[in-house]
Every structure is written in C-alpha cells, then in structure tokens.
Amino acid sequence: MRARLVGARLLQAIPVVIGVVVITFVLTRALPGDPAVYFAGDAADEASIQQVREQLGLDAPLPQQFIRYVGDLLRGDWGNSLSTGQPVLSDLARRLPASLELTLIALLLSCAIAIPLGVMAATRPGSWRDHLCRVLVTAGVSLPTFFTGILLIYVFYYLLDIAPSPLGRLDFLYIEPAPVTGFYLIDSALAGDWDTFGGAARQLVLPAITMAIFTLAPIARMTRAAMLQALSSDFIRTARAAGLPRGRIVYGYALRNALLPVVTTLGMVFSFALGANVLVEKVFAWPGIGSYAVDALVASDYAAVQGFVLAMALLFVTLNLIIDLLYAVIDPRIGFDAT
C-alpha cells in the first residue's frame, strides 16, 4: 500500500522536474556574459571566439539548443562543464556526496545540541537555562559562517595546531577510498581502512562545527516553541494529573508531539544549508556542490548550472518524500495519503 503511494508521489514530481528543466535552461541563457568569449581565452580574436561558439553549439537558435539539451538529458548525458573540463554528471557525483556528508554531519551535531537545548529551555521557561539557550542561539545565527570558519581555523589550526590543515576532505597523504557512496566516512569504513576514516573525520570536524553553529538557531528555537506548546496542552496536564513520571511526560509524550514541526524545520534547514554552505566550502577548500555552482555561475558555464539546479530539484523531491514518510512514522495519526 505504502509503496504504491510512494510511486504516486514520485509521479507527481515529474511535472516539477520538467518545469525545473525548462526554467533553468531559459534562466541560464538570460545570464549576463558570453561563454564563448569567456572560454576562448585571453587573446582570442573574433574568428576564434566564433569557432568556440560553434563548438559549444551556441550558434544554434534557442529552441534547437533546448531540444538538443533535453535529448542529451534523456540519454543520461548532462553535458560537459567548461570550468572544470569534466562531464557534469561526474562532477556532481563527486561533489554532491562531499556536500551531503558535511551537511549531514553538521546537522546531526546541530540536532544533538539544539534539541536538548530547546527541551531544556522549554521545560523551564524564563530560567537561566532558557537564557543560555537564547544567548547561544543568537550568537550562532549572528556569526556569519565564513567568520566562524576563519576564526576556528585561526584558533585550532594556526595557533593551537590541534586541527589538521584546512585543505578539503582529506590530507594529501591519504588516498581517497574507492568510491561506493562517495561519502568518505562510509567508503573508508566499508574498505576497513580506519586510518583514512580517521583522516576524513578529522577534516570534517572544523567545517561541521562551523555549519552546526549556524544551523543551531532555527532548530533550537523551533524545539523550544513546539515543546512549550506541547507541554501546555491538555493531554500533558492529564498525564501530570495521573502522576506519570516526569521523564515519561517530557520525552514520551511532549517531545514526540513536538517533533513534527522540528522535522519540518530540519528539512528546511537542510535544503538551506546545502545551498548556503558555499562560504564554508570556500574557507575549508571543501570540494562541494555550492562552490561548484557559484563558480559555474560566474563563468556562465551553462551545463554546470543546469546540472546543479536539476540535481538539487531531484534531491528536494526525494527529501520532501522522506520527510512526509517520517511524519507518518512520528505521528501514526497522519496517514500518508492525508498529507
């Protein structure tokens, strides 16, 4: 039953994806700049620019370019990125896991701090714990990520020398694990290569903390608000009156009911973080998808920009599906077909 519903949900995503394909194609063409000029090189003259334009297929009328693009997409060819010189699909296959790994670790870390913090603040509103939560959250959200990143590098790498050099996913002494999932932690664990696992984990610490500090605020705030609401509802009053143990009330009943908005927020924070961690990626030389997209935009690299947007669209379709499924797990009252 559920499988059929998931299938229906996926079918509904098809028009979304088609829309994304059309819109990104049109929007990238509306970008300022002429990729032929950009990629013809420093001293290219009119003739060689024209030559490049023909090689890139940019001399054809737009509808014809679009038909060619869609045809290529259907064959699984996402085109070649000009700025990295690689097929877009292989670029994405390498960079998306890098961003996902960082974002997921950061979110795990963030949840591990923010949810208990929110619960703590909500159970004793107005107390010093509540104020502590407020201070942490305000500090986290008001520090720009590149500033936190550079500060952490300065203190833990430059001054204290306890962090590894902030040079991407692995120090160059380690060989990247054979790609299975593209997540270095998982791949190296699968290969049983614990040295590389350790190396990859160490590289993750500072950028993950940087991002966690930034994503702490919405999660903690939402947890606090949802918990306050849940704690003041009738069923909690009933539970209290019935003399149920405090832990059971807070974690068994209140938190479970408060989790729905938190999961929704989490989904939003995740999508936001994946796109917004460009600055973290730049500071830590992290070969992620955000910096890829920005560099492609700057260079009017059509195929790469289209590939990025399409990949993100597919990712969010999946993400929304997962969140909807999670709702049903968290709250049995919500049937999947009702959402």
Place this chain on the structure above:
Amino acid sequence: MTDVSRRHFLQLGAATASALPFLRALPAHAQSGDVLVAVNGQTINSLDLHRTGTNRPSYQVAINCYDRLVSFGTKPSMGGGLEFDYSKVEPELAESWTVSDDGLILTFTLRDATFQDGSPVTAADVKWSFDRAVSLGGFPAVQMKAGGFTRPDQFAALDDKTFQITLDAPSKLAIPDLAVPIPFVINSKLAMANATDDDPWATEYLHLNTIGSGAFKVARWVPGEQLIYERNNDWASGPVPAYKRVVIREVPSAATRRAVIERGDAQISFNIPSKDALEMSDKMEVNSTPIANCINCVGLNTKFEPFQDSDVRKAVAYAIPYEAIFQAAAFGRGAPLWGEETERSEIAWPRRTGYVEDLDLARAHLAKSGYPDGFEVPFSISLNQLDWMEPTALLIQENLAKIGITVTIDKIPGADWRTASLVEKRLAFHLEGFGGWLDTPDYYFFWAYKDGHLFNSSNYRNDEIETLVDNTLHIPVDDPAYAPNVKRMFEIALDELPRIPLWQPALNVALNGASDYEFWFHRQLDVRPIKPA
C-alpha cells in the same frame, strides 16, 4: 589522468609508503625534500592547453609536463629571486638551431630525449604537435600566429632529429614565440593511437593524460581539488627537478591559503593578494615581480564624445592620484609608472609617463577643453577584479569630482567583462590590465593600440601608430629603425593618451621551506627549478 590505485600509489615511493597513514609525519616529511605542496586559488580545468575552453591556470601543466624547442634564460629580478630573460633564448628540446640568411627558414636539431613511455622524441612528433597547435583554433592558434606560424605546411620533419619551419616573412617574434607554453611537444604515436575520426587530434585523451618528454607527468588530477605531478627521472632537456612529487592544492579562500603557508604545511602559495604579500614579507620569502610588458591602465574610449578632446584626456591624466592608488590598490607592489622616467633606457617598456597628480594643471586643461564645466561619465570595473579595480575607481572618482567631472561607478559581472570591455569595446571609462607574453613594446602596441585589436578597449586609431607598429613588429631589435620607431610610438601614445598607465602590477608568490622560484611571463608556477630551502 592515470588511474592510480591505492596499491600503485603506495609503490610510487617506498619511503613515502611507510609514512602514509600518519598525519603527524606530514610536515616533517614534506620538508625532507621529496614532496612539494603548493596552494593556489584557481581551478585547473584541463591537462591539454590546445583544447577549447582550457583556462589560464591549466597552462602550468603544459609548462611542467612537456618540453618546447626553446626556452628563455634567467636573470636576477628586482622583485626578488630570478625572472626569465627575454633577450636570451636557450635550448630546451632543440639542442641547436640555425636561421637562414633571409630569416625565413629555421632549422632545429633535436637532442636525444625520450617520452615518458620510453619512445624517442622525433622531429615527426614535433611536426604533429605544431600542426595541432595551429589547427585546433582558439587562443593557441592566435598565439602561434603572433610568431608567424599559421599553417601545417610551414612545418617539416627532415629526418628523425631535424625539424624545419618555413616562415612567410622574417620576424623577430618567431623564435621567442616558440618558448611560450603553446608549442609543446606531444608523443604523436601515443596520441594518434588514442585519436578517433571525430577527434583526430586526440583532445579527449590529452585532456586527461600528459604524454610528453617533460620534467613531470600528472599522476593524479581531481578537478577542483588537487593535481599531483610526479617527476620524470629521465628528463633530458634540463637538470632533474629536486622534488619527486609536487602537489598543487586548490584552496579558494585567500585567508586559508595564508594560514597554511604560514604554518609551513604548504611550501609555496602562488599569486597571493598584494596585502598578504606586504604583511608576510617579513616572515618568509615573498617575491613580488613586476609582470613583464603588463600595465594596469585607465582606458578612455574615443567613442565617448568628451574623450575625443585631447585636453579632457590630459585633464583626467593630471587628476589621477597615482601614488594613493598604487598604495591602496597594489600595496606598493609592482613598479610605479607616473612621473619622469630617469632609470630606464629610452626604449624600455613599460615606462613612466611623465604625468603626475596636479589638480591645477588638470583644471587648466579642462578649462581649455570643450567641456569647461565638466561632464558625467560612468566608470566601469569588473566584479571579478575588485581587489585592485575598486580602490582605484574610488580614488579616481574622488579626484575627478574636484575638477568637476562626475563619475558613477558601474560594476560589471565577471562573465560579461571581457565581452563588454574587449570584444564590444563599449565601456566609456574603464580599467584594463593587458600584459604581452612576448616582451617587446611593439608587441604591446600591436595588441593595445592598433585599431580593432582585442586589448584596444579604447577604440583608439592613429594612422601613424598603425604604420609604425606594422613596420616595427617583425624587425630585429638591433635594426637601425627599431629604436626611433619605438620612441615615436611612445611619444604619440603618451601624448594622445587613449590609455593612461597607472602602474606595472606584480605577481606575488610566497615561499616557506622552498627556494629558487623563477618568475615567467606566462604567470604560472614553473615547478621545475624549485628546490627545498
């Protein structure tokens, strides 16, 4: 890109292998002289310079992994370390060469060298590589044309060791143009074995593989992350490099690059911001070499009516706060180009212009012009080059306001900048920073002052300049007409001022634990001469 498995990689250096898993061993190991780590901020997007779309940072692969027929000598640089010496052409893959009396036939004798697969380098390989450089089009073809090489039938392999070029007209630029990164020698047998009907020049194969006779080969390349060079112990065209392996790491953030080089985890940080160069120069070796034949200048577009008035152009030139700009935008790195020329010879270029900041003179010129009450003009700068363009623009805006010219600053997206400034040449008032690879003034004038040429962003045309450049470009520098012609070009250009030179920018490179850096006109890192400090 060779597919390097973990096992294979470990075998590359037995001594390295034992240290591999231990992170703590890295700095000590790197300093031991086997591995050089260099950081830079740009992406290498191809291993093949001739391919369409290959960007500037990728040129270093052609330099480090392939040989050219000739190279330049070196001389001490005023920016520290050594720099290339344009006046001394030295052998690389060619052992010797002769030039026929009419200057049309260049005959090269190749040295005994082998490609990295062990096969000998023959004149047929050189011929194939040169054919490729002129046939694939784009920038390589343009640069080859500057030396007079346009068609494959100009190149001939007379026998295994003798390669001949026939020029259509004699030119002093021909032999120097063979030392630029473009005409590199490829293993043609291996390339042809990997060519297809659609791709007769094997661009897909060379995009991912380096098959030359050069000092290094690329052992591993992950675009956007790193590129690893591995030494060719049998390199015949020069002394074997000191480092076994060179890791080029891409680090976009300048702050991170600075932290890494200061901590000594990288030995070279290439092309650092001038501000960092100034601040780091007392802690480590920082070379700031003024870039040969390169000038940061203000362009006055003749299509914009007020700039057709000579007095307006002079008023602008006297209103520019040169010293303040040099300090704010370049942090004093590079060479000033204002005031009177006293040190350099009469035909040296870039040279001081004779103009200084003098607002009274500026006002006097403006009063004499057709626009005594000033005018309004947008000043265009590129969002990609804000580091020097923004402070320059702001200081110029401030001073021009004092003489009555109202300037609004117009920031143009990086992807659009080349189209707007160089191709369409539609920016009235802008900044430009052309540098010529071949280091003669007439070559600079050819690109920047001739009508319709790419870097003439001012739409400047002067019939005398047109004739002078055409007559001077190909004659030798010791020709009796050369010096007077060049002097006359300077005179016209500095009087008419379609471009107002500001300063000669520098390329800043920091070294911590490495030495023997050499500056080259191509502005890329030549890792071959670098040694551990």
